[in-house]
Amino acid sequence: MRPRVPSSHMDASRRGWQYQLHIDAPLLFALIGVSTLGLMVLYSAGGEDAGLIQRQLARLGLAFAGMFAIAQITPQVLQRLTPWVFVTGILLLLAVLVMGEVSGGAQRWLDLYFVRFQPSEMMKLAVPMMVAWYLADARLPPNRYQLLAGGVIIVVPALMIAKQPDLGTSLLIASSGFFVLFLAGLQWRLLAFLTAVAAAATPLLWHFMHDYQRIRVITFLNPERDPLGAGYHIIQSKIAIGSGGLFGKGWLNGTQSQLDFLPERSTDFIFAVLGEEFGFIGILLLFAFYIFIVVRGILIATQAQDTFTRLLAGSLALTFFVYIIVNTGMVTGLLPVVGLPLPMISYGGTSIVTLMAGFGILMSIQTHRKLLPT
Amino acid sequence: MLRQLTLKDHFLEYRLFSNRAIVMLMFCSLLLVLLFSRLIYLQVIAHEHFTTLSEDNRVKLRAIAPSRGLIYDRNGIILAENLPSYRLEITAEQLDDIPATLTALEEIIHIRDTDRSRFEKLLKRKPRFEAVPLRFHLSDEEVARFSVNRHRFPGVDIQAGLARHYPLGKLGVHALGYVGRIDEQALKSLDSSNYSGTTHVGKTGVEKSYENLLHGTVGLEHVETTAQGRVLRVLKRTPPVPGNNLFLTLDSRLQADVERALADHAGSAIALDPKTGDILAMASLPGYDPNPFVNGIEYADYTALREDEREPLFNRALRGQYPPGSTVKPFIGLAGLEQGITGHNSSTYCPGFYTLPGSSRKFRDWKRTGHGTVRLDDAIAQSCDVYFYDLALSMGIGRIHDYLQQFGFGKRTGIDIQGELPGLLPSPEWKRARRGEPWFPGETIITGIGQGFFLSTPLQLAVATATLANRGQGIKPNIIHIEQRAGDSTLQPHLRGQNRSIAINDPAHWDAVIDSMIHVVHGERGTARRIGLDSPYRIAGKTGTAQVFGLKEEEKYDAEAIAEKLRDHALFISFAPVDDPQIVVAVIVENGGSGAAVAAPIARAIMDSYLVDKAS
Numbered sequence: 001m002r003p004r005v006p007s008s009h010m011d012a013s014r015r016g017w018q019y020q021l022h023i024d025a026p027l028l029f030a031l032i033g034v035s036t037l038g039l040m041v042l043y044s045a046g047g048e049d050a051g052l053i054q055r056q057l058a059r060l061g062l063a064f065a066g067m068f069a070i071a072q073i074t075p076q077v078l079q080r081l082t083p084w085v086f087v088t089g090i091l092l093l094l095a096v097l098v099m100g101e102v103s104g105g106a107q108r109w110l111d112l113y114f115v116r117f118q119p120s121e122m123m124k125l126a127v128p129m130m131v132a133w134y135l136a137d138a139r140l141p142p143n144r145y146q147l148l149a150g151g152v153i154i155v156v157p158a159l160m161i162a163k164q165p166d167l168g169t170s171l172l173i174a175s176s177g178f179f180v181l182f183l184a185g186l187q188w189r190l191l192a193f194l195t196a197v198a199a200a201a202t203p204l205l206w207h208f209m210h211d212y213q214r215i216r217v218i219t220f221l222n223p224e225r226d227p228l229g230a231g232y233h234i235i236q237s238k239i240a241i242g243s244g245g246l247f248g249k250g251w252l253n254g255t256q257s258q259l260d261f262l263p264e265r266s267t268d269f270i271f272a273v274l275g276e277e278f279g280f281i282g283i284l285l286l287f288a289f290y291i292f293i294v295v296r297g298i299l300i301a302t303q304a305q306d307t308f309t310r311l312l313a314g315s316l317a318l319t320f321f322v323y324i325i326v327n328t329g330m331v332t333g334l335l336p337v338v339g340l341p342l343p344m345i346s347y348g349g350t351s352i353v354t355l356m357a358g359f360g361i362l363m364s365i366q367t368h369r370k371l372l373p374t
Numbered sequence: 375m376l377r378q379l380t381l382k383d384h385f386l387e388y389r390l391f392s393n394r395a396i397v398m399l400m401f402c403s404l405l406l407v408l409l410f411s412r413l414i415y416l417q418v419i420a421h422e423h424f425t426t427l428s429e430d431n432r433v434k435l436r437a438i439a440p441s442r443g444l445i446y447d448r449n450g451i452i453l454a455e456n457l458p459s460y461r462l463e464i465t466a467e468q469l470d471d472i473p474a475t476l477t478a479l480e481e482i483i484h485i486r487d488t489d490r491s492r493f494e495k496l497l498k499r500k501p502r503f504e505a506v507p508l509r510f511h512l513s514d515e516e517v518a519r520f521s522v523n524r525h526r527f528p529g530v531d532i533q534a535g536l537a538r539h540y541p542l543g544k545l546g547v548h549a550l551g552y553v554g555r556i557d558e559q560a561l562k563s564l565d566s567s568n569y570s571g572t573t574h575v576g577k578t579g580v581e582k583s584y585e586n587l588l589h590g591t592v593g594l595e596h597v598e599t600t601a602q603g604r605v606l607r608v609l610k611r612t613p614p615v616p617g618n619n620l621f622l623t624l625d626s627r628l629q630a631d632v633e634r635a636l637a638d639h640a641g642s643a644i645a646l647d648p649k650t651g652d653i654l655a656m657a658s659l660p661g662y663d664p665n666p667f668v669n670g671i672e673y674a675d676y677t678a679l680r681e682d683e684r685e686p687l688f689n690r691a692l693r694g695q696y697p698p699g700s701t702v703k704p705f706i707g708l709a710g711l712e713q714g715i716t717g718h719n720s721s722t723y724c725p726g727f728y729t730l731p732g733s734s735r736k737f738r739d740w741k742r743t744g745h746g747t748v749r750l751d752d753a754i755a756q757s758c759d760v761y762f763y764d765l766a767l768s769m770g771i772g773r774i775h776d777y778l779q780q781f782g783f784g785k786r787t788g789i790d791i792q793g794e795l796p797g798l799l800p801s802p803e804w805k806r807a808r809r810g811e812p813w814f815p816g817e818t819i820i821t822g823i824g825q826g827f828f829l830s831t832p833l834q835l836a837v838a839t840a841t842l843a844n845r846g847q848g849i850k851p852n853i854i855h856i857e858q859r860a861g862d863s864t865l866q867p868h869l870r871g872q873n874r875s876i877a878i879n880d881p882a883h884w885d886a887v888i889d890s891m892i893h894v895v896h897g898e899r900g901t902a903r904r905i906g907l908d909s910p911y912r913i914a915g916k917t918g919t920a921q922v923f924g925l926k927e928e929e930k931y932d933a934e935a936i937a938e939k940l941r942d943h944a945l946f947i948s949f950a951p952v953d954d955p956q957i958v959v960a961v962i963v964e965n966g967g968s969g970a971a972v973a974a975p976i977a978r979a980i981m982d983s984y985l986v987d988k989a990s
Contacts, residue, residue, distance in 0.1 A: 255598075
């Protein structure tokens, strides 16, 4: 156990309101900026439906409240809670596999009578936390046995989620755990070896894919193969973004979006609405916020004072970036269609709550730091 | 000691972490560069391409059919008009229970099984927001009944369109023609873009022949649509240009009188103005009502028309090919005079029959007792056959053919209505080519009285007669008097074509032939003297009685013993007044019997209508 730090060392009042309220102001403002832009795009994408905006606002309100609440918890408490959260998550995943509700052809939901709950959401945080927890007291870089144990912590939930099947979330969770290992100092040689194994395993992956997933990959490789079927989404979204040009067609004026040519435009393909109505400039603005958030997260990680918080903060920031790149890559036709929302912008889903909980952890890490002796 | 070690570890770990974080940030930057290269490609480099695709998505073209030009007679009486026509449409998305609605609708509007099945077929094909027609051409009564009950039928609407209507019904139907729905065959020959909104096209008569003037130019609407095809708004509209209005040369009052004069006969009568070639009336009886054809005639009704023995659908005026009979005599006579084969005073003895030298075969005159000694004038006035047997034989088939050709026999007159047949002016070359047989002298003889292979349409007879009346000036018959461009109040006279005139050696020959035609009507022994008795104007005419029988039966002909279908055709050609010909009339009454008794009075009634009634 590491030595306890007396609370008198944390002289929050000397460092201003951010530390009193445990809020990271730059992160908060960037998140508000992204959410505001997102609400504008959603208002247009949803056909100017005020009810839709209200529901999204309620969801955002809940997510921000959750973020503030988690930010109040000290990283030490989070660290102590980590194994319990992880084990609960695993048990819930088991429950889903045994008796989960089938929705959209996949078992992802657990009906808790009052709310439908996706245990995989919980694991998005629990997995990197658990890996960081495991490595917290280790001498880094981790040795082979530690890496193997870390691998097991990652692979077990990832496989359970892949079985649901939810390949997108499974890969995201695996990558968030991988980021912890990488930041902890995963040896390059081992990394190269793992990459080679992964490449060799690709045909195996193909073998385990469901038909709809294979079609997505085929469609990605050649969207014109079936322009009215599987390729329709990607073709229409490219047209929407491309026709937006530098400055866009103007808010509420995107013909692809407003005239129903763009499918899933409130949810997974909302990036295309932004691209069509606000053009390249609008995308730049969104990415200014996004990049700021990622860089701020990495900065928080480098300023973190122990291994657990440092690794966790770094992983959370990088995972957020993966979210962004996977969704925008999909909508622009660079990646196959995977059902992942654009963070903070897409309508609906519990993912926004999880995401903000992650930012709550970042804020907690940043604002519970001790003043180090100079 | 322990603390120092921890600090040292901490520092190393921090450096390791920083290095790894920098590597990840570089990796992220690389991904961003990739993404932004893609965005620059989509939004800057290929922007125009995607803009085009986006516009193609959004903007659809919708054709607006032009309204068809109206057709009037020469006096401005409307012959073909566009009347509002109402159809019942159902928009599925506004209805809960379509079968129940149909059942309720059936109580107030007649819905045939064919309507219902077509509706159900369309309903499956069209998107739910689009109105699908259930019934076309609602009667006024049905429109009224539906309007009263409209509140019971949300989602059911009455739409007004235009439908072609022929207010005079049967009158002049063979000249006017009708329009019908565009079928697949017609579609091939039409300009598909100009007809993209059009449902009907001219099928026969003027409606067909002047389709290009009547149709107009299609209009276009650029409409913005959703992905499902729902039209949101009109972006740009190019209005259609309506078709030209046409004023026909027909005089519908005269046409009515012509058809009344023909009464219940099957036959044809043509009245034209010899100066211009204007067709004043063109009748082919029996006729039919064109209106049911516009929107698809019932199959049973169509079959009845097709199978009617009297062939109401057959346009006799242009397509009926009859032996001209004695009506060719003035033309043969003129040919004889011109070629010096006969003269005013050279005479032939008619014993009632004619035999070829060295043959026992007898060619009978219609008058068994014979006409005695006749000159050309008597031969035309009394229609002596023997005179023309002799003349024809002397002239030979070659010269007959060549001379009569100048009057338009054996070739199309070039009237501006499609479907005309050329008749047949026989020649040895024709016979050899078509039948592989040589020409016999006996065939020359009967050609002299317009029998044998000789066939002519009523229109050809009228045109040839007009050429006579004009003393050689040929005409091209035409049916269009005036054109009126859409949106233009000025009337544009339709250009008349002229055929070349016939060169003649001695103008006195015209007088000789025309005088003898006057004697047909006004002479003491003229075959048509009965119509000349009380005529307030002088008429030149020629009767004809054409045998329907083939050659070999010729000598045994007995009108009484023969079924009506094989009875002689009655013909009459004429023009009046003789000093200043204003009207040419040709009449053919199928199986009517004698030209003098049947056809000539009809011609007289037509001329009275035009020359007397018009003046009063």
